Amino acid sequence: MKVVCVGGGPAGLYLSILLKLQDPSHDITVHERNPEGSTYGWGVTYWRGLLDKLHERDPVSAQAIADHSVNWNEGVARVRDLTTRHGGDEGFGIGRHRLLELLAARARSLGVRLEYESEIDAAGPTGGADLVVAGDGVHSALRTRHAAHFGTELRPGRNHYIWLGTTKVFDAFTFAFVETDHGWIWAYGYGFGPDRSTVVIECAPETFTGLGLDRADEAEGLALLEKLFADTLDGHALIGRAPADGSSSWLNFRTLTNRTWYRDNLVLLGDAAHTTHYSIGAGTTLALEDAIALADALREHPQLPRALAQYERERKQALLPLQSAARYSAQWYESLPRYIQLPPEQMFALLGQRHSPLLPYVPPQLYYRLDRAAGRLEALRRFKRWLGPKLARTVQARNLSSGRQPEEVPERRG
Known part of the structure; x- marks a missing residue:
């Protein structure tokens, strides 16, 4: 089978690995529009359950990922001067750059061709491929060309957020809530290496404009955020990465859904098919699980339409509870004033219950x-x-x- 993967993210790279392991005679090319070694973001999270699945499919890449990850099994929440620490599931963090590097090396070792600075747009040639995989993200050009067929819906969230790095190394998944004269602003922090952590900072629109973050340049914005989260950062700096096109680093999360995930020999994978709010930390996990499910379906069904139908059916079913959890988690943060004034033990408990569909109505x-x-x-x-x-x-x-x-x-x- 000749396969063209458009997008060199975790989903496309891991799918190419799995397909080569299933049949080394597959002809697989991964096209990535950016130069090799360049990526957005800082660290990504995953959990023990995913690592176990990766070990089942390919112990070599799974061990490499585990060896370059940091892990934690506690959560920390800070509100004003109050801090609580509690146990939780075993979580892992790894730099996105490192994850892509490991997957690319494994794919190459199996005979996958990786073409960087190679953009396949909506009308671009795919070389007579039997299967074209659109793993080119939330703004997928391949999906957009057939948006009516896929039934694509993109719903922006209310709050603003920014994805930053820091030299502060968190030893637990950390939540920090800070009250300002213009409302609350909060951060999620987690380590992804021996000397780096990711910090995602979020706030409501009125806080965003009230603090002047809509008007501040990158240096001014980082200085303000460092001051607000000085206690959480222990004096460490925040590190930004302004987009090359000069646009704002602040974003509104976009929830993407599609009615169907394939059209003829074109199939959607990862963020091109779906997104879930970052507050549940599942984006990379779901992308890799998509790759596992698609590889399994292609192995079980030689007929491509049956394989793609099985893949869509299984993944949409598996996503339902996670999409619900992500939706309610985002809503919890958008309704933060409803919970933040509770006694600390109650607020911290409901932070852990933010995925509940009942909570907004009680x-x-x-x-x-x-x-x-x-x-x-x-x-x-x-x-x-x-x-x-x-x-x-x-x-x-x-x-x-x-x-x-x-x-x-x-x-x-x-």
């Missing part, structure tokens, strides 16, 4: 009490499940020692 303090009660009930259920077999064994032992048959139960009195 008064926060009532939701907190209900959640606590439900937690106690679940703890009681777990205790009963643990205690039940022990009681059964105790009763059985007493029955045997008293001469009763095991199935007999002593008469209950009182």
Whole structure:
């Protein structure tokens, strides 16, 4: 099979690796419009479940990714002068530049051709490919050309955000909320290397304009943000990367959906097919899982239409709960004043519950009490499940020692 991948991000590179491992005779070329080694962003996150899946498919690239990642299993939340730390799932961070470098090296070693500074636009040639993979991001030219067929919808979020780096190395996934005269501004921070972390800073439109971030140049904006988050950064600097076209580094997150994910021999992958709000940290994971699902479908079904239909069906189904979680997580931050004034233990608890579809419709303090009660009930259920077999064994032992048959139960009195 001749395959052309448009876009040299994690999804396109990993798909090329998997397809070559399945059949080395596949003719695969990955086209990336940017020079090799250039990328946007800082570090990306993923979780233990993804690493396990990568090890199952290709232990070589999985081990390389793990060796160049940092990990954490705690979360930290700071509001004003209050800080709380709590345990969580094992998370990992890796520099996006490093991740692409590792995947590109593995793809090359398997015989994949990587063509950098090679842009395939909507009308560009694809060399008679059997399969064309649009992995060219949220603004995919290949998808846009057939937007009516794909049923593309792009919905901008309300808040502004900026993606920055810092020399401060966070030892846990960190949330920091700062109150200003113009409203709240907050940051998500996580490490991705021995000397670097990512910091995503977000605020409401009125805070953005009130602080003058809409008018500040890059240096002025970074200086202001460093001052606001001085306690969280421990005096470390923030590092920006202004876009080459001179546009603002501040963005509004865009939620992208498509009614269908393929057209003839063209299929969408990663951000070209879907986006989920960055506050759930799933973008890279979902892109790599897309690649896994597409490779599996192509292996199971020699007929391309059946393979692409299976891929679309499985991934859309798998995305439903994550898209819901991302939508409610974004809504939680857009409604921050509803939660930020709660007592600290309640606010921190609801930060962890921000994916709940019920939370926006229940008064926060009532939701907190209900959640606590439900937690106690679940703890009681777990205790009963643990205690039940022990009681059964105790009763059985007493029955045997008293001469009763095991199935007999002593008469209950009182």
